[in-house]
Amino acid sequence: MTSKKRSATGISSGTLPVIAIDRRATLPLHRQLYEGFRAAILSGNLGPGHQVPSSRMLAMELGISRFPVTDAYAQLLAEGYFESRAGSGTFVSSSLSMQRNSTKKNVFNSTSARQLSKRSLLIPQYENLPWRYGWGAFGVHQPAFDEFPFEAWSRLVARHSRRHGPQVIHHTNPLGSERFRAAICSYLRISRAVQCEPDQIMIVSGSQQALEITARVLLDTGDAVWIEEPAYQLTRSVLLGAGCRLKPIPVDGDGIDVAAGIRRCPNARAAFVTPSHQYPLGSTMSASRRLQLLNWAEIAGAWIIEDDYDSEYRYEVMPISSLQGLDSSARVIYIGTFSKVLFASLRIGYIVIPADLVDRYISVRMAMDIFPPYLYQEVLTDFMQCGHFTRHIRKMRALYKERRTALVNSIHAAFGGTIELHGVEAGMHVAATLPSGFSDIQIATKAAQRQLWLWPLSRCYANEPSRQGFILGYGNTCEEQIFHAVHQLRDLLVAASH
Numbered sequence: 265m266t267s268k269k270r271s272a273t274g275i276s277s278g279t280l281p282v283i284a285i286d287r288r289a290t291l292p293l294h295r296q297l298y299e300g301f302r303a304a305i306l307s308g309n310l311g312p313g314h315q316v317p318s319s320r321m322l323a324m325e326l327g328i329s330r331f332p333v334t335d336a337y338a339q340l341l342a343e344g345y346f347e348s349r350a351g352s353g354t355f356v357s358s359s360l361s362m363q364r365n366s367t368k369k370n371v372f373n374s375t376s377a378r379q380l381s382k383r384s385l386l387i388p389q390y391e392n393l394p395w396r397y398g399w400g401a402f403g404v405h406q407p408a409f410d411e412f413p414f415e416a417w418s419r420l421v422a423r424h425s426r427r428h429g430p431q432v433i434h435h436t437n438p439l440g441s442e443r444f445r446a447a448i449c450s451y452l453r454i455s456r457a458v459q460c461e462p463d464q465i466m467i468v469s470g471s472q473q474a475l476e477i478t479a480r481v482l483l484d485t486g487d488a489v490w491i492e493e494p495a496y497q498l499t500r501s502v503l504l505g506a507g508c509r510l511k512p513i514p515v516d517g518d519g520i521d522v523a524a525g526i527r528r529c530p531n532a533r534a535a536f537v538t539p540s541h542q543y544p545l546g547s548t549m550s551a552s553r554r555l556q557l558l559n560w561a562e563i564a565g566a567w568i569i570e571d572d573y574d575s576e577y578r579y580e581v582m583p584i585s586s587l588q589g590l591d592s593s594a595r596v597i598y599i600g601t602f603s604k605v606l607f608a609s610l611r612i613g614y615i616v617i618p619a620d621l622v623d624r625y626i627s628v629r630m631a632m633d634i635f636p637p638y639l640y641q642e643v644l645t646d647f648m649q650c651g652h653f654t655r656h657i658r659k660m661r662a663l664y665k666e667r668r669t670a671l672v673n674s675i676h677a678a679f680g681g682t683i684e685l686h687g688v689e690a691g692m693h694v695a696a697t698l699p700s701g702f703s704d705i706q707i708a709t710k711a712a713q714r715q716l717w718l719w720p721l722s723r724c725y726a727n728e729p730s731r732q733g734f735i736l737g738y739g740n741t742c743e744e745q746i747f748h749a750v751h752q753l754r755d756l757l758v759a760a761s762h
């Protein structure tokens with residue numbers, strides 16, 4: 265679409281406004297049209313610069329003669345609501361831009377109760393926190409964007425965008441594209457020792473939807489669930505929204521403390537864990553803990569939800585196999601995502617579902633979004649099959665390892681042992697804990713004003729006392745930036761200690 269054809273409101277030119285016409289009314293048609301346009305302009309629904317349909321087109325759409333339309337347009341032009349531009353058509357007058365009426369309808373102004381579901385109120389309030397969207401130094405969930413093979417990616421996007429036909433535009437399998445699921449299946453078997461068949465894989469819009477569908481399939485209101493303490497906040501939101509009773513179970517260097525979980529709540533319905541790289545503290549669940557957890561799940565008849573969000577990146581030790589791969593009683597639901605390994609705005613993740621639950625997952629998905637969007641599944645399948653995916657992982661692993669080492673060295677040099685680092689062996693972030701007396705939220709708020717994005721660790725805790733510290737992402741922070749950002753961090757801590 266050319267810019268000439270685009271209206272100032274961003275809506276394509278010639279979009280028909282809602283103008284009600286009543287042929288039986290005593291008010292003549294041209295007057296009804298005039299009033300309709302005028303009201304739409306004054307309410308702000310038709311903005312300055314918006315192109316109105318030609319009189320012929322509007323007459324045709326409304327099934328009336330062209331005369332009342334030309335009369336109404338003439339009146340609106342005469343009064344300055346419309347302007348005509350030679351060779352382009354008729355537009356809502358741009359001189360009205362300063363006079364836009366602010367009497368917006370549909371604004372809550374009543375004192376009567378506006379009752380919401382209790383369910384929706386269980387989910388923590390959304391907060392527009394500065395560190396959530398800041399892009400750059402220490403931002404969490406940010407890959408090395410400038411290293412992404414955009415050329416190859418764009419070629420694949422262009423190729424698939426040009427394709428057309430029913431398979432491109434029509435409803436598809438609720439599990440997702442078969443080619444894509446086959447590619448993921450083979451990747452997971454090889455790199456994560458996941459036991460799966462393509463028909464057990466469901467493509468979803470990131471881990472978040474995987475968690476939401478899983479909660480709907482497996483959990484009821486009032487169910488007790490184990491959640492790591494500290495944990496990924498958005499896992500907690502899903503479980504709170506499902507009405508579950510959260511049982512925060514401490515984690516240590518071996519992952520979730522299964523014995524503590526059994527003492528606290530032996531009959532929990534499920535355990536939500538990040539065994540490959542605990543979020544946010546970074547430990548890897550030890551083999552004995554894994555067996556203990558699987559054993560508990562079998563005895564308690566509980567489910568284990570394995571969130572394997574960034575296991576591609578391990579630096580000192582070999583990739584470890586998934587918990588799902590050790591499970592002999594089909595009690596583990598495995599969740600993966602492309603958000604870390606590629607980028608988060610893709611919104612593509614997957615669930616490996618125990619075979620007997622696949623039908624239930626499909627039913628729940630049908631009630632949610634029916635099936636996943638087509639385009640990026642196809643792009644990603646080719647991206648994987650052409651070898652770009654594994655090449656990218658290999659390259660990023662080397663790069664992130666360098667950045668991780670630079671960060672660890674800089675922190676040690678700047679702080680000695682004052683700041684403790686956790687989870688340095690894997691992933692794209694480390695957790696840095698502070699000595700007592702500091703408030704991580706206060707420091708993070710000040711840091712954001714300096715374009716330094718520190719995620720406060722304390723927010724990952726469900727219970728007090730929480731540990732104060734920061735989750736420091738280094739995926740998108742190059743070495744020079746790391747040195748500078750660590751100095752900024754030191755300045756902030758010095759200022760906070762006075």
Ligand SMILES: Cc1ncc(COP(=O)(O)O)c(C=O)c1O
Nearest residue numbers: 405470471472496543573601603
């Ligand atoms: C623990 C954990 N799980 C999952 C994800 C990914 O979520 P999504 O796939 O919805 O982007 C993240 C963040 O990227 C995370 O930190």
